[in-house]
Each structure stands twice: as C-alpha cells, then as structure tokens.
Amino acid sequence: MQIYNNAGDNFLELSLKEKCPDINISKKKEGYQLEYKKRNMKFILILDEYQDIVKQSKLHIFNRIFKKTNLNILDCTGGFARDACIISSLGNKVTLIEANPIVSLLLRDAIYKVQSSKIKRIFDNISIKFGNCIDFIRNTNKNYDYVYFDFMFNINKSALPNKRDQFLRKITDNDIQTNRNIVKETIERMNCKVIIKEHIKSNDYEDLNIINTYKEKVVKYNLIGNG
Ligand SMILES: C[S@@+](CC[C@H](N)C(=O)[O-])C[C@H]1O[C@@H](n2cnc3c(N)ncnc32)[C@H](O)[C@@H]1O
DSSP states (O other), rough: OOOOOOHHHHHHHHHHHHHOOOOOEEEEEEEEEEEEEETTEEEOOOGGGHHHHHHHHGSHHHHHHHHSSSSSESOOTTTTTTHHHHHHTTEEEEEEOOOOOOHHHHHHHHHHTTHHHHHHHHHTTTTEEOOOOHHHHHOOOOOOHHHHEEEOOSSSSSSOOOOHHHHHHOOOOOOHHHHHHHHHHHHOOOOOOOEEEEEEEOTTTSSSSSEEEEEESSSSEEOOOOH
C-alpha cells in the first residue's frame, strides 16, 4: 500500500530540496529526521531532551539577567526554542517568532510530540509565531519586558557546534546588516530592554547603548538600555 504524504511533509521535502539539496528529510515515529549524508549526520528535534538543560536553568545566565520572574519576553529568533525553553522554565511567558518555514514546521511538530509533562508545561507558556520578527514588532501593541535576539553567529572560531546548531546553520539565512537594522528599529519602536546574544569575540553591536555584558566561555549577552 502506498502511503501518501500530507501537505506539510510535501512542503518540507520541496523546501529542503530547494534550499539545501544535500539534506534529506524522512518521517520517523519520533519526528522528522534530517540527514546530511556528506558528514554522516542525522538529527531529529526531540524536545524531551531539553529536560537536562531545564534542570540547570537556575544556573543559566538568563537567571542573572532577568532578576525577576513572571516577565513577558519576546524571543525574536526562535530557532529550535532551546533558549525560549530555558526562559519559560524560569517562570516567564515567551512569545517566540521564527522566520524560517522549515524550522517553524519542525518546531511545531516537535512540540506536538512532547511526552514529558514538565516540558509540556514549559511549552504551554511559549506562544509560537511564524514570520519575520520585525513585522511582528511593527504591528504589536503588547508591552514586553525584554526583547531577545540570537542571530546566527558570524564568526565561527569555536569548535564545531552541536548537530542541532549545524542543521540550523545550513537551513537558515543570516545577514549581519539586516540583523543590525532589525535591532535598531526594535530599539526605536519598543520601550523595553533588548538582549543580544553574540559570539564572545564579535562586537557587531558595540555602537548601541550596551549597559551590561554577561559573559560565558563562548558567548556573551549584551543588555541594551532603552529610553
Ligand atoms: C541561532 S538561531 C536561534 C537559536 C535559538 N535561540 C534556540 O535556542 O534554538 C537563529 C534563528 O533566528 C531565525 N531568524 C533570523 N532572523 C529572523 C527574523 N528576522 N525574524 C524571525 N526569525 C529570524 C533564524 O531562522 C534561526 O532559526
């Protein structure tokens, strides 16, 4: 018997063929599997695996940056929602925006397949939107406590990133000038603090009003004051 794919499967297959012909996608019971044959690499986004990260979230630098809980955070670069998951697990509400349709579909499918009740509760406090964050920012009336950006890093002096980040890097687009314009317009439009994560060695936002920088080994978080 032939099994027909649904529209989402067809869309993923065609979009990947166009964007990254060297990545194959197939459906497994755990979720969509991406395969990059050249590097012998396979990846399925399984959000239950974030349990280990969430256990450590009190130690995460976000806990030092936010200081309070019950905050409304706008995550403008959602990706595979690792950061959103940590922020939500610290007791905040997150609105996550993702512009890449492949990433957005994989994320929605992975949320649907979550088994752990703890991870389910964390994702109940994350509202997922598809689109360019700047369109959302131009049209929202909602006030946020922080707007968060984690664009793909431009410099890659670190060891090869994990599989999740390697696939994200291949699938998504990144342009520093576009990112800088988005951040600047966001600061003008939104009356709240902005956090920008970047590689520890890059200084792409040094002309902005950075009021604090929280450093880890490989990344840093710039806190931009507003108003
Ligand atoms: C480095 S990843 C973010 C990883 C994410 N913080 C996580 O924890 O999984 C950057 C993501 O931002 C998305 N992105 C880039 N520009 C965007 C924009 N203008 N609006 C919405 N999403 C954007 C990319 O498609 C990519 O998925």
